[in-house]
Amino acid sequence: MTEVGDKGPDTRVNEGREREGENRDNDVHKGKVGLARQVTLLGGTAIIVGTMIGSGIFASPVGVLRQTESVGMSLIIWLLCGVLSTFGALCYAELGTMIPKSGGEFPYLMDTYGAPIAFLFSWVSIILTRPSSISIIALTFADYAVQPFFPADECEPPVVVLKMMACICVILITFVNCFSVKAATNVQIIFTAAKLLALAIIIVTGFVKLGQGNTEYLDPRVSFKGSSSNVFAYGIAFYQGLWAYDGWNQLNFITEELINPYRNLPLGIVIGIPLVTVVYLLTNIAYFAVMSPDEMLTSSAVAVTFANRTLGPMAWIIPFFVCCSTFGAANGSLFSTGRLAYVAGREGHTIQILSMVHAGFITPLPALTFTSVLAIAMLIPNDFDTLVNYFSFASWIFYGLTAAAVVVLRIKHPEWRRPVKVPLVLSIVVAIVSIYLVIAPIIDAPEFGYLYASIFILSGLFFYYPLVYRGYSPRFMDHVTVFFQNLMQVAPSYYNPPEEDYN
Numbered sequence: 001m002t003e004v005g006d007k008g009p010d011t012r013v014n015e016g017r018e019r020e021g022e023n024r025d026n027d028v029h030k031g032k033v034g035l036a037r038q039v040t041l042l043g044g045t046a047i048i049v050g051t052m053i054g055s056g057i058f059a060s061p062v063g064v065l066r067q068t069e070s071v072g073m074s075l076i077i078w079l080l081c082g083v084l085s086t087f088g089a090l091c092y093a094e095l096g097t098m099i100p101k102s103g104g105e106f107p108y109l110m111d112t113y114g115a116p117i118a119f120l121f122s123w124v125s126i127i128l129t130r131p132s133s134i135s136i137i138a139l140t141f142a143d144y145a146v147q148p149f150f151p152a153d154e155c156e157p158p159v160v161v162l163k164m165m166a167c168i169c170v171i172l173i174t175f176v177n178c179f180s181v182k183a184a185t186n187v188q189i190i191f192t193a194a195k196l197l198a199l200a201i202i203i204v205t206g207f208v209k210l211g212q213g214n215t216e217y218l219d220p221r222v223s224f225k226g227s228s229s230n231v232f233a234y235g236i237a238f239y240q241g242l243w244a245y246d247g248w249n250q251l252n253f254i255t256e257e258l259i260n261p262y263r264n265l266p267l268g269i270v271i272g273i274p275l276v277t278v279v280y281l282l283t284n285i286a287y288f289a290v291m292s293p294d295e296m297l298t299s300s301a302v303a304v305t306f307a308n309r310t311l312g313p314m315a316w317i318i319p320f321f322v323c324c325s326t327f328g329a330a331n332g333s334l335f336s337t338g339r340l341a342y343v344a345g346r347e348g349h350t351i352q353i354l355s356m357v358h359a360g361f362i363t364p365l366p367a368l369t370f371t372s373v374l375a376i377a378m379l380i381p382n383d384f385d386t387l388v389n390y391f392s393f394a395s396w397i398f399y400g401l402t403a404a405a406v407v408v409l410r411i412k413h414p415e416w417r418r419p420v421k422v423p424l425v426l427s428i429v430v431a432i433v434s435i436y437l438v439i440a441p442i443i444d445a446p447e448f449g450y451l452y453a454s455i456f457i458l459s460g461l462f463f464y465y466p467l468v469y470r471g472y473s474p475r476f477m478d479h480v481t482v483f484f485q486n487l488m489q490v491a492p493s494y495y496n497p498p499e500e501d502y503n
């Protein structure tokens, strides 16, 4: 879809009327609304950190331990997940500053492999993985939010109460996000601070216990005993750990709203992901300073067991903070997924209404509402681990393809300007590891679910040909678009390239 330019990829909107550096107030944008650049470095870093830290660090340690079967190996998996996320995000820093469009992987896949692959990505992400991630996080929120009303040993909360609570969470964040970008980023910053505080409490408590001599499970002489010898089982361990790290690519979804993206995109990545890695490692060490591996495996909520053991009458603060953490992560996920649906709409890959922006609030209101409706629909009964495994399977196919895009674009377009240039080995490592990540869990425990997920991904092609390639749109869709346009007070949008030069 792009033409080779001497500076970088073509930055025209799909009608081809916008060129980088042109006066933005001219006739080209008449009647159109562009998203504003209002996200600062602090807001951007909070979007990364606050989406990465969500439910996973409070729930996944059990899944990682179950697969690796030893404390030592599970800590290594947590470290490797952090290294892999950092490598992946650095590749995305190169891509995001070279192609400064919102929508995460979508514009990069488009420029590298062409429209069909980009379409499959947006198809899977908009319809399946992204909304399901929001509902997994909202369900974890609900689980902790209703806890005070249903003491665990007396009665389990009814499923309908949990679903209602999760639904309320999604509706609340939808309101905030539709209403104002500033408000959504402020929510993100506040909740990120809250979750960092919660993890700091866990870490300090754990390290005090370590100082008192509770080191028996962490002693390297014993901590690797009994490690699983099944190489493929580690694939699932990675899935569980990588769920906690997922969100490392968040900032690439909102490049068009970031102030000075050439500086703030790479900086946000370089600050955010190592910070989360260190915090996660220390948190895991703290857990093992207080709990034996066997206790961890039988705990339904590690952080709560930890708090009950160590914080006495103050133990309630941990479930409270888990609510804050999941609420913030759901907010960040909706924020970015809305941008994906919006950009895909602008490129003609989804229905037109999704590419529109609210004329007063300057938010992609239709795309946000659409994502929330899907997320609410996906509050289906299912267990956390299974959902997370399918999420990771589908996601890593595209993370791998995108990381490989760094190499492909260096060959295909060596002349594009690259404000950030990463060593190619990072891209190769992420691409190879993602092949392992997609294949290993299937070899270890073949399940029809993976087959269904693959069929779903490929089935997107049936829609691609008539709807995108041939551009077929039934007549009534025009009426539908106008109806929603009036209802939601939204207008068509345009791509707003960065004004700053990267030097």
Ligand code: ARG
Pocket (backbone or CB within 6 Å): 051, 052, 053, 054, 055, 056, 057, 133, 134, 137, 243, 244, 245, 246, 247, 329, 332, 333
């Ligand atoms: N890491 C988050 C958690 O632990 C999940 C993030 C899901 N991914 C996303 N892009 N929304 O809950």
